[in-house]
Amino acid sequence: MESSLELWLTIIACGIATFLIRFSFIAIHGRMTMPAWFTRALTFVPVAVLSAFTLPEILIQNGGVNLSPFNARLLAGIVAGFVAWRTKNVLATIVVGMLILWGLHFFVH
Amino acid sequence: MTPRSEFFAGVRAELPLIVGVAPFGFIYGALAAQLGLPASLAQAMSLVIFGGASQFIAAPLIVAGTPALILVLTVFAVNLRHALYSASLAPYLEKLSVGWKMLLAYLLTDEAYAVAIAHLQKQTDGPNRHWFLFGAESTLWIFWQLSTALGIFIGAQTPSEWALDFVLPLTFIGLVIPMLRTRAFIACALAAAVGGVIAFGLPYKLGYIVAAMAAIALGLTLEMRANKT
Numbered sequence: 482m483e484s485s486l487e488l489w490l491t492i493i494a495c496g497i498a499t500f501l502i503r504f505s506f507i508a509i510h511g512r513m514t515m516p517a518w519f520t521r522a523l524t525f526v527p528v529a530v531l532s533a534f535t536l537p538e539i540l541i542q543n544g545g546v547n548l549s550p551f552n553a554r555l556l557a558g559i560v561a562g563f564v565a566w567r568t569k570n571v572l573a574t575i576v577v578g579m580l581i582l583w584g585l586h587f588f589v590h
Numbered sequence: 591m592t593p594r595s596e597f598f599a600g601v602r603a604e605l606p607l608i609v610g611v612a613p614f615g616f617i618y619g620a621l622a623a624q625l626g627l628p629a630s631l632a633q634a635m636s637l638v639i640f641g642g643a644s645q646f647i648a649a650p651l652i653v654a655g656t657p658a659l660i661l662v663l664t665v666f667a668v669n670l671r672h673a674l675y676s677a678s679l680a681p682y683l684e685k686l687s688v689g690w691k692m693l694l695a696y697l698l699t700d701e702a703y704a705v706a707i708a709h710l711q712k713q714t715d716g717p718n719r720h721w722f723l724f725g726a727e728s729t730l731w732i733f734w735q736l737s738t739a740l741g742i743f744i745g746a747q748t749p750s751e752w753a754l755d756f757v758l759p760l761t762f763i764g765l766v767i768p769m770l771r772t773r774a775f776i777a778c779a780l781a782a783a784v785g786g787v788i789a790f791g792l793p794y795k796l797g798y799i800v801a802a803m804a805a806i807a808l809g810l811t812l813e814m815r816a817n818k819t
Contacts, residue, residue, distance in 0.1 A: 488631065491625030491658040493627055495648065495665040504674045504695035508679035520677070525778050526644070526670045528769050531762040531807040532779040533786030533798035534647060538759040540787055553754060561760050565767035572613055574764030575757055582756055 553585040595720040600725025603709065607701045611730060612737040614642055617757050619741020622649045624754045636738040640731065641699065643765060644668040644716035646758055656795045663799060675703040679723070682710045686720055692808045694720065774816060778809030 506515075517524045540546050547555070561578030568574070591599070615636070622632035635645050644665040648675055651661050675698055683691055705722040713719060748754060770776045785801030792800065 488652065489634070491640065491652075491661055492631065492638055494662045495635075495644070495656065498662055499595065499639050499641050499665040499669045499672070500692075502666070502669050503676050503698040505673050505690060505790055506677035506680045507683055507691050507695050511683050515677075516621055520674070521813065522668055523732075523791055524809065525775070525806045525809040526802075527808070528766055528775055528779050529782040529802035530664070530667045530798070531647075531766050532782035533801040533805065535759045535766070535786075536783035537786050537790045537798065541790055546787060548716065549662075554759070555763055557756070558759060558763060561763050562767055565764045568814040571764035572610060573759060574767075575617065575760045578669040578760035578763070578770055579753075582753060586751075587751075588724065 544556040551589075553582055553589070556585060591718055593715060593718045594702070596718045596721035597725035598718075600706065600722035600727075602731045603705045604702060604726040604729040605763055606730065606735045607705065611642075612733050615734045615737030616741035616744075616762075617648055617754075617761070618642065618645055619647070619738040619743075619750070620686050620745025620748060621646070621754050621757055622738070622740075623742045623745035624748060624750065624752075625653045626647055627653060627713075629746070630744050633735075633738060636735055639665060639669075640674075640696070640734065641665070641669045642734075642810070643762070649754070650758065651795065654795070660795055660799070666801065667799070671700075672698060675700075675707075678707060679703070679710070683720060683723075690720060693818055694723055694727065697731055699730055701726040704731050772813070774809045774813040778805045781805040 512563070519577045539549065540551045540552070540553075542552070557578045560581050561574045565571075565574040594620055618636070622645075623629065630699075631652075632649070635648065639645055639648070644750050648661060651664060656664075676695065679694075679698070683694060686694075702723070705726045726749055730777060745754070766779060770779055782802050782805035782816060783799075785804055786798040789797035790802050791797065
């Protein structure tokens with residue numbers, strides 16, 4: 482893959498968008514307020530976007546939904562979810578999930 | 591307190607969090623390199639966007655050839671929570687120049703906010719308080735850039751059998767599950783996840799954006815209903 486001009490401009494646009502979010506209220510403080518439902522909706526955004534992205538990453542393989550118990554990613558994902566719930570620690574979740582995935586691959590091959 | 595002492599107090603307060611952030615930056619760099627993203631682009635994302643979760647999600651989308659508009663929208667959506675930090679910090683920064691405000695806004699992240707707001711709320715007055723925020727933010731910035739660079743360098747040499755791409759869903763599981771504090775949040779996450787699978791076939795990777803928007807509406811509705819009773 483080559484790093485085209487369009488790709489660089491896209492990254493810069495992503496950076497500007499992120500900056501504007503962070504600058505938003507600091508910039509307009511005292512001049513404008515947001516409706517309450519809007520600030521409530523903001524708290525749901527990361528949960529929704531990350532969840533909608535994650536489950537397809539785990540379930541969809543070779544263009545189809547793989548719900549079989551032999552889907553190593555599904556099993557590792559379920560255990561990782563449990564670890565995330567108990568520890569609230571992202572790194573512990575990653576480490577346990579990867580170890581399970583590698584372990585399952587090791588036994589299959 | 592002087593600017594200097596505020597700054598170093600911010601640096602010291604931020605350092606323990608680096609233990610959690612640096613491995614994350616390293617994994618991002620390794621993942622980006624493993625996916626085949628050019629090193630310059632992967633590092634530029636750390637410099638220009640400077641937002642962990644959004645960089646994680648952008649890397650595979652770029653490799654998949656996702657249209658620019660969808661990519662920018664996704665990064666925007668993932669980083670939208672920073673608006674809450676911006677709103678929360680705004681009263682403490684109102685007397686600063688625009689230049690200071692822009693600098694502190696560019697550097698604003700979850701981990702620096704967490705440390706700084708605790709300090710700002712304790713110390714109600716002080717003309718140099720923003721130096722504490724700057725100290726915390728810039729410490730995080732430096733370690734994020736360094737850990738990303740190291741990850742890119744080492745990640746390019748890891749074999750693909752390691753399935754490093756699986757770090758991505760694992761990272762998001764680790765981020766999302768602790769956020770599920772009420773039934774409305776749990777329903778929102780489930781609806782988004784299932785919706786994401788159902789709508790996966792939509793063109794331009796639009797599926798998960800559509801699923802996420804529907805799930806946000808569901809979460810909001812459930813929450814308003816719960817608050818009424």
